[in-house]
Amino acid sequence: MRKVNTDRFGEIEIDEKRIVHFKDGIPAFEDEHEFVILPYDEESPYYFMQSLKNSDLAFLLTIPDIFFPDYSVEIDDATVKELQIKDTAKIIIYTIITIPNGSVRLMTTNLLAPIIFNTENMTAKQIVMDKSGYTTKHRLFPDKKE
Numbered sequence: 001m002r003k004v005n006t007d008r009f010g011e012i013e014i015d016e017k018r019i020v021h022f023k024d025g026i027p028a029f030e031d032e033h034e035f036v037i038l039p040y041d042e043e044s045p046y047y048f049m050q051s052l053k054n055s056d057l058a059f060l061l062t063i064p065d066i067f068f069p070d071y072s073v074e075i076d077d078a079t080v081k082e083l084q085i086k087d088t089a090k091i092i093i094y095t096i097i098t099i100p101n102g103s104v105r106l107m108t109t110n111l112l113a114p115i116i117f118n119t120e121n122m123t124a125k126q127i128v129m130d131k132s133g134y135t136t137k138h139r140l141f142p143d144k145k146e
């Protein structure tokens with residue numbers, strides 16, 4: 001077990017087996033290599049990805065299929081090799097959420113750059129799908145047409 005101080009959760013104990021490793025960090029946070037993914041709560045579609053190095057760095061995530069059932073991700077051969085993906089059933093796709101001005105109603109998620117997480121070996125990588133047609137700011141709760 002490893003004790004980690006966090007701004008959001010206070011001091012938490014993390015089983016070493018739950019640590020997710022990003023070989024190259026994530027874009028704009030290249031020095032951040034170890035995270036833990038914590039559920040927002042049992043029933044929630046949201047998760048926190050807490051840095052183990054930086055106590056105030058935590059990303060809000062979701063599994064995009066929950067909100068976008070037609071969402072698809074193509075994982076290139078280099079990523080398959082880097083993450084040592086042998087079984088696609090062991091992959092979880094997460095996307096990072098942004099909450100503009102603290103407004104839950106306006107939350108967006110970055111479908112252009114999903115996080116590919118291999119649960120088999122606890123490695124992950126954020127990829128950018130250049131030719132996908134997705135954007136960095138897909139609304140989770142689009143305005144309803146009356």
